[in-house]
Amino acid sequence: MITKINLKNVACYKNQTTLETDKKINLIYGLNGTGKSTLSNFLYKKDEEQFSYCSIEGLDDDTQILVYNQSFIEDNFYESNSLKGIFTLSEQNKQVEIEITQVDNKINELNKEKQAFEKKIAEENKLKDDKLADAQDKIWEIKTSYSGEGRVFDYCLKGKKARDRLFVHLTTIEKTSEKPSKTISDLKNELQSLSGVNATTYDLFSEISFIEQSKNIENHFIFSKQIIGNENSTVSQLIKELGNSDWVKAGYEKYLSPESSGNVETCPFCQEKTISDIFRKNIQNYFNESYEKDIQQLKKLSEDYSKLTIPKLPDLKNIINTYSEALDFIKEYELNYDKLTDIFKENKRLIEQKISTPSALITLNNSSIVINKLNEIINFINNFILDYNEKLKDVEKVKKEIENQFWQIMRWNYDDDINSYLKLKSKSNNEIHNLENLMKSINSEINNEIQNKTQLQKNTSNIEGPIKNINKNLIDLGITNFSIKKHSENFYTIVRENNNQNVFISLSEGEKMIISFLYFIELCKGKKNISQEDKKIKKIIVIDDPISSLSHIFIFNVGRLIKNEFLGVRDNNTWKYNYEQVFILTHSLYFYYEITERDHKIRKKNQKLIRLKKNDTGCSFEKMKYEEIQNDYHAYWYIVKDKDQPPALIANCMRNIIEYFFNFVEKINLNNYFQQNEFINNIKYQGFYRYVNRESHSLGQNIFDIKEFNYEDFKEAFAQLFKISGYEDHYNKMMNE
Structure with missing residues (x-):
């Protein structure tokens, strides 16, 4: 057992101060501030650096010192931060619970980070949702514009008349590299031309077939021939000198020919009777049969040329509605039609001029180029007609093609809205992906901490047995208004009298003292947990001011409890002790008086009374007489x-x-x-x-x-x-x- 305790260079023990004893029971009395706590803390944590100049003599290696003081309460009595009034006992459990609290704090911090990431993810998803809603609202224009009874494109939106379906459908269409050549108006006209009441097949348009005939007429040699009368006629020289046989011919036909109005003898110019039958005959001989033959040929050519009719295009409205480019060909045809009409008209005029003035030389305009151009256009138009007629054979197939073209146009029209959403979606998805990776890492950390917590919880000691004994001792102390009840694994709470519910209030200092001191007694008995048996170990008990926070009502009861457990019991003429040695420190003169043995012989044999004093030079331990207890009041x-x-x-x-x-x-x-x-x-x-x-x-x-x-x-x-x-x-x- 301890024979000497040397204290030096710690707190108020400025110089070496020694407590000497040869007794099992050592009762130390001292006012507050005289060094009691320093003494008990040294015995509680003698290996700490602050006590390096302090020492203990007489202590065996196999002897355990058990100290009850404020440090013991702090180390063993652990209150949950989350629920007031909830506590655990045991130094081991306290340390584990501290570590569990640290783990919980770490988990809480990780959860805060996780919640921050979840918030950012929610924000990114909201950005996407808002942008999607904007894009869907914009694209919804397709439905409002083209869907509905009587609208030709309503069939294109079948199954797509919901905002999300319409949007998804449009975004799945691959945009063409080139802008669609047709417009919505073109498609509408085509649909109407194919499905309207006037939808019917067209006959092919025949090419202009008189191109060779017109070419032959226009290139006929007679137009470049000077048609004149018989040069052997007696009047031929005169007509030649006049230089105008056509004028003579005209005069002859009017005045001298058998077909004229009469037998004219008077000259229309000189008014003399110079026109004779011989002159008339000579004029007639001049315009011989050859001349007349040429004239007849000219007339025949004129007649044939007049029979050439330029074909006009029929009403091609459905073709134009179906093929917008067909309109250009039709317009070009009409332009060339007018050109050819003008050529024919001019050529007819020239032929008539030749007939009127056979001696004149003329050149007709060439119509072949224009006719060839018209035939070329007719071929293009016929291709449209053929295609149109073919479409009429399978209108549903054509409508499907128009539907595809409709959606290609829509894809182009709403490309900016789609791309704006897709870009934001891609950016947000990347951000969300990064955040989710961070969350995976945090979840992994949280799982690790949870596993760590689970392992820590396995390391807690079971103190249900000591708790039962504490409740029993509370009753023995006369404390019946509260008891200790299990709250959760290794945690307990105070249950008040007549209240079956846990009362989550802070424990008073007195309650902490009572509970922690009763638990200390259980430790001293060797019942740190149910499975452990350590009664054979020699123990030195140190109790520092166990009644400092108690109402005076319980001081006597605690004193009796200490006397029964720690100060020995009489067995016939001998004393039996549960412990190797006991040190009790107190500031209370009354409590000191209560635990002091009143029998002088027994006290002298078993107990040592010590006074702890402090002055300017430090602290000192002095032997105290029993009589001094009463004198201290004075x-x-x-x-x-x-x-x-x-x-x-x-x-x-x-x-x-x-x-x-x-x-x-x-x-x-x-x-x-x-x-x-x-x-x-x-x-x-x-x-x-x-x-x-x-x-x-x-x-x-x-x-x-x-x-x-x-x-x-x-x-x-x-x-x-x-x-x-x-x-x-x-x-x-x-x-x-």
Whole structure:
């Protein structure tokens, strides 16, 4: 067992301070701030660097030191951050739960990242959806413009009269490299020409067949021949000199020919009777049979030429509606038709001129070029007619072709809308793909963390057995208004009296102390978990201020519990101890008195009473007599009366006097006095009030944690408390001794 504890260069132990003992039970009394917590922390974590100048003598290697102090509570009592009032016990479970909390935090952070990515994905999908809706609205114009009863293109939209179907159909059509040559108007005309009431086949248009005939007439030699009379006639020389046989011919036919009006003898020019039968005969001989033959041939050519008729095109409206390019050929035909008409008209005029003036030389216009052009156009038009007639044989096939052409035109017309959507969709899909890859990585991390959490949960120890014992001990302590109930795996909660539901409230410091101390007792018994049995191990027990946060109602019960478990039991004339050695530290004189053995012989044999003191040079351990326990009350008053004592010590002694006199001697509830106007309405008393009413005395706080200490204010408030409670005489007596 421990024989010496050496403390040096840590906290208030400036110089080496040694606690010597040869007893199993060591009871150490000291005011707050004298070094009790430092002593218990050294025994709890003796291997830490801060205790490198401290040492223990007499400790065997196989002896385990179990320490109950604030550090033990912090290490073993773990409250869930997510649910107040939910806690676990066991240092091992606390560490695991801390690690689980870290894992949960990591999972939460990963989930936040995941949610951020999900939000971005949702935003990208919304962009796509909005752009799709815009494109669909635009393309919906096709339906509103071309679908409906009586509209020729309604059949093209069959099965595509929903926004999504129409859009999908149009986007699946491959755009042609060249813009469609036909327009919607062309297709409409074609449909109407093929399916209208006037839709009928056309006969082929015959070519112009008189091209050779017209060529022969136009190139006839007679038009380049000077037709004149008989040169052997006696008047031939005269006519030649006149140089105008055509004029003579005209005069002859009018005045001298048998067909004229009479037998003229008087010259129409000189008015002399110079025209004789001989002259008339000579003129007639001049225009002989050869001359007349040429004239007759000219007339025959004129007659034949006049019979040449240029064919006119029939009504080709359906052809034009079906083939827009056919209109150009028809217009060209009409243009050349007019040209040929003009040529024929001019040639006829020239032939008539030749007949009238046979001696004149003429050249007719060539119509062959124009006729050939017309025949060429007729061939093109016939091709349209043939194709049109063929289409009429299978209108449904043609309608299918028109449907394909319709959608090609639509694809071109709405290409910008489609491409705008497809570009945004491609960009968004790439972004979504990248985000989903990041999410996969995050999901993988989350799964790893979940597996890690699962493994950590397997490492927690089962403390259901100790929890049962704690509930039993709570009843033994007289605490029946709450118990501990399992909340979830390795987590527990306080269940209040008459309430079957978990009460999710923060545990009070007193509840934490009671529960953690009862759990400490279970650890000391060797029941860290159900399967472990470690009772054979020698154990030294250290208990630091177990009643610091307790109501005075439970101090006696806790004292009794400590005495029964740790201070040994009498068996006939011998004492039996559960543990190798016990150290109990307290600031409470009353509690110290409670756990001290009253039998002088037994106390002298088994217990060592030690006082821990602190002064300017450091701390010291001094042997304490049993009688001094009662005298310390007077010592507190001496310190309070001396304003030159350290402020923290004066305030601490005031609190110890109040605790001893009011709580333990007179059993008075001080709160009733602190709520009276003398305290509530006096601001300068508030520092004293808050200091005296601090719940925990084990936090190592001093008076400077609240406000600058004012001795006169504290002394006045101290006196006021005794005055309003009716104990002013006692105050005056103690202050004047």
